[in-house]
Amino acid sequence: MKxxxxxxxxxxxxFEVDVQSTDDRLVQYEDISASSTARRVRMATEAQLEKNSMxxxxxxxxxxxxxxxVFGEKKYILVxxxxxxxxxxxxxxxxxxxxxxILL
Amino acid sequence: MSVYRKLNAMGLIVISGMLCFALLxxxxxxxxxxxxxxLQRIGFVAVGIGVLLNVMRGPRPxxxxxxxxxxxxxxxxxxxxxSLHVIPGTPPYGAPFLGYHFYTWAFIWFVVALAVxxxxxxxxxxxxxxxxxxxxxxxxxxxxxxxxxFLIIIVINSLSTFALCGPGVCPDNPASYWIFG
Numbered sequence: 671m672k673x674x675x676x677x678x679x680x681x682x683x684x685f686e687v688d689v690q691s692t693d694d695r696l697v698q699y700e701d702i703s704a705s706s707t708a709r710r711v712r713m714a715t716e717a718q719l720e721k722n723s724m725x726x727x728x729x730x731x732x733x734x735x736x737x738x739x740v741f742g743e744k745k746y747i748l749v750x751x752x753x754x755x756x757x758x759x760x761x762x763x764x765x766x767x768x769x770x771x772i773l774l
Numbered sequence: 775m776s777v778y779r780k781l782n783a784m785g786l787i788v789i790s791g792m793l794c795f796a797l798l799x800x801x802x803x804x805x806x807x808x809x810x811x812x813l814q815r816i817g818f819v820a821v822g823i824g825v826l827l828n829v830m831r832g833p834r835p836x837x838x839x840x841x842x843x844x845x846x847x848x849x850x851x852x853x854x855x856x857s858l859h860v861i862p863g864t865p866p867y868g869a870p871f872l873g874y875h876f877y878t879w880a881f882i883w884f885v886v887a888l889a890v891x892x893x894x895x896x897x898x899x900x901x902x903x904x905x906x907x908x909x910x911x912x913x914x915x916x917x918x919x920x921x922x923x924f925l926i927i928i929v930i931n932s933l934s935t936f937a938l939c940g941p942g943v944c945p946d947n948p949a950s951y952w953i954f955g
Binding site for chain 2: 724725726728729730732733735736737739740741747748751752754755758759761762765766
């Protein structure tokens with residue numbers, strides 16, 4: 671085999687290896703990119719939930735409903751009360767979602 | 775004036791009394807409530823909303839069912855806290871009262887409330903002779919006291935919770951008020 675051909679094969683092999691590793695890197699990069707995007711989305715959601723998890727707000731909403739019962743119109747009072755109750759249940763489910771040790 | 779309204783007013787006073795006792799424990803004994811403790815208070819407030827509706831607008835099955843659902847939610851919260859501390863070696867939260875911790879008492883009272891409400895709901899006569907909405911001025915003194923007491927208790931709880939947690943998440947084991955740094 672001539673020196674040039676051998677060099678060509680070596681170069682081709684190197685090129686193939688390079689292509690292979692580039693593909694791997696691309697896949698890895700896409701994985702990292704996807705996971706970092708997912709992480710960013712998760713962190714943003716958690717931050718939003720942290721912002722929205724104001725316990726005093728629940729008391730405040732029930733206070734508004736109670737004032738509505740005493741002084742306001744009957745319309746939508748019960749609906750408002752149910753919204754507050756569902757909010758309380760959701761708060762509970764979000765913040766107490768870790769499994770209980772006694773059940774494991 | 776239906777006797778059932780007065781019965782509901784007495785129930786509202788009992789709920790306000792329990793919340794008042796929790797507040798006294800917070801301010802006098804300086805035992806700051808955890809997030810689940812606050813959620814149980816919200817559960818009692820929610821039970822009280824249904825009872826308040828009965829006092830102000832007359833007894834209705836929808837009002838009772840709201841209170842029962844609220845007792846169910848509150849009971850679930852209390853049961854979770856009991857389950858967290860029932861494991862041997864797990865330290866309890868707060869000082870016991872008459873042998874039981876507050877979250878155990880809360881669970882007992884939610885179950886009692888559920889049972890009492892289920893029994894009272896079955897009396898059909900209260901839905902027949904109903905006066906409808908009665909403004910606070912037209913209510914008898916027992917109902918007035920119950921309603922005003924309940925409203926004041928919710929206001930104090932809202933303010934104390936904001937002072938404790940601020941606009942963020944309440945700490946698991948609060949040591950001081952957020953408002954005082």
